[in-house]
Amino acid sequence: MLDDNLKAQLRAYLENIRQPVELVASLDDGAKSKELLELLEEIAAASDKVRVVTGGDDARKPSFAIVRAGTDVSVRFAGLPLGHEFTSLVLTLLWVGGHPPKVEPEVIEQVKALDGDFSFETYFSLSCQNCPDVVQALNLMSVLNPKIRHVSIDGALFQDEVEKRQVMAVPTVLLNGEPFAQGRMELGQILAKIDTGAQARAAEKIKGKDAFDVLVVGGGPAGAAAAIYAARKGIRTGLAAERFGGQVLDTLAIENFISVPHTEGPKLAAGLEQHVKDYDVDVMNLQKATKLVPAREPGGLITVELENGASLKSRTVILATGARWRQMNVPGEDAYRNKGVAYCPHCDGPLFKGKRVAVIGGGNSGVEAAIDLAGIVAHVTLIEFDSQLRADAVLQRKLASLPNVRIVTSALTTEVKGDGQKVTGLVYKDRNSDEVHNVDLEGIFVQIGLVPNTEWLKDSVALSPRGEIETDYRGQTSIPGVFAAGDATTTPYKQIVIAMGEGSKAALSAFDYLIRQPVPAQSQAAA
Structure with a gap:
């Protein structure tokens, strides 16, 4: 699963592990569980301080816990943390294994001093460049403070769970089962939300x-x-x-x-x-x-x-x-932000696998988004206000070659529609004829500038x-x-x-x- 170059890098990093680590896997008979077991065995082969333990009983399968042997220090991943999350996996292995994090001492003490019951769940996608910061921050917090627990969940792999919880943007973080935050957050931002005295101390x-x-x-x-x-x-x-x-x-x-x-x-x-x-x-x-x-x-x-x-x-x-990012400023956009209205196709695209989406904007960003999404979703409708697309010619040619993309120009988006929980469609007006059109879909990606x-x-x-x-x-x-x-x-x-x-x-x-x-x-x- 990992190429030779990555294995060599992994061996070098894992030399920094100071305490024994167990990778406790919860698996079923599916293909993804077999892939996960292969990944964990390759990690264990890279360090004599890491071993794989099968037979875990976590309800999410495939998943695994990274455990400091003989202690209650534990961090869990549900899915295969590859792509952008591979770095999160390696850092968590080091932290659980006793390697000190590169964080200011006062921040570490602030995390250790947090008192309460904090059970975090983070939904991520492997293509999301915003997710690792959140995953790594919460993983580190759970390593430093036994009152904090964290599980990172690949939303594309646990679609039923995503649907049930109405997760339509990543990263989405839940705290004790309730919505906590969405979007990129650093360790300091998370601490500011749960440590009520942090802002006052910073001001002083x-x-x-x-x-x-x-x-x-x-x-x-x-x-x-x-x-x-x-x-x-x-x-x-x-x-x-x-x-x-x-x-x-x-x-x-x-x-x-x-x-x-x-x-x-x-x-x-x-x-x-x-x-x-x-x-x-x-x-x-x-x-x-x-x-x-x-x-x-x-x-x-x-x-x-x-x-x-x-x-x-x-x-x-x-x-x-x-x-x-500039917003459309039309009825329904605010109400359904992160409930189908999104601004980062790389981050949130995998959550719309097999669904119908629209991209608003025909510049380079919009056309690139439509091209990327066309490889994931069932169908893309690209809506451009101008009479022609403004993207580079090479991007327009690529877009035109895709069979599951429809291009609409001279169109003004006038409304985002939904059922109270999520997006169900949008309305646009033909600027030439003033005719109003309804498009049924599940996601809208806004790419109209800054x-x-x-x-x-x-x-x-x-x-x-x-x-x-x-x-x-x-x-x-x-x-x-x-x-x-x-x-x-x-x-x-x-x-x-x-x-x-x-x-x-x-x-x-x-x-x-x-x-x-x-x-x-x-x-x-x-x-």
């Missing part, structure tokens, strides 16, 4: 910080580049981000990042974060900005207020808040009619000392490589602004 810590020379708001490619370029100038640099990595975390394949023929969003985001941490940058993750207050006088301190009640002050600010994360800036900096931050050729906004970069700005072409360049330029412009300002009084710098 932030309130004690001195003013920065440069404060970057946003942790995507533009924000990371800005922070690195600022820190390299030797000035006091801070970075506050709602989630480090930004929209890159939701990107699957990246093939146009110059000098890197292929990478994936989460891998690139991890590289960005590590590069930033190599410099003297005060990184404040999981911090959402809510208000920008300009300086009261030229050269004074600018204030950024945060959702948790704390504030940060800085001589200059670089806004790099990025963008998010909207900038700038709502919190409406009363401060100048925004374009599209809500983008207006900047000049230096990245300067309408407020002295406030610069901006990346997808949140009026800079055309929303690309990673462009965002990095714009972030670097904004940092250099901020530094140039600082050196031309009077040296701040000691009393002001400490304000």
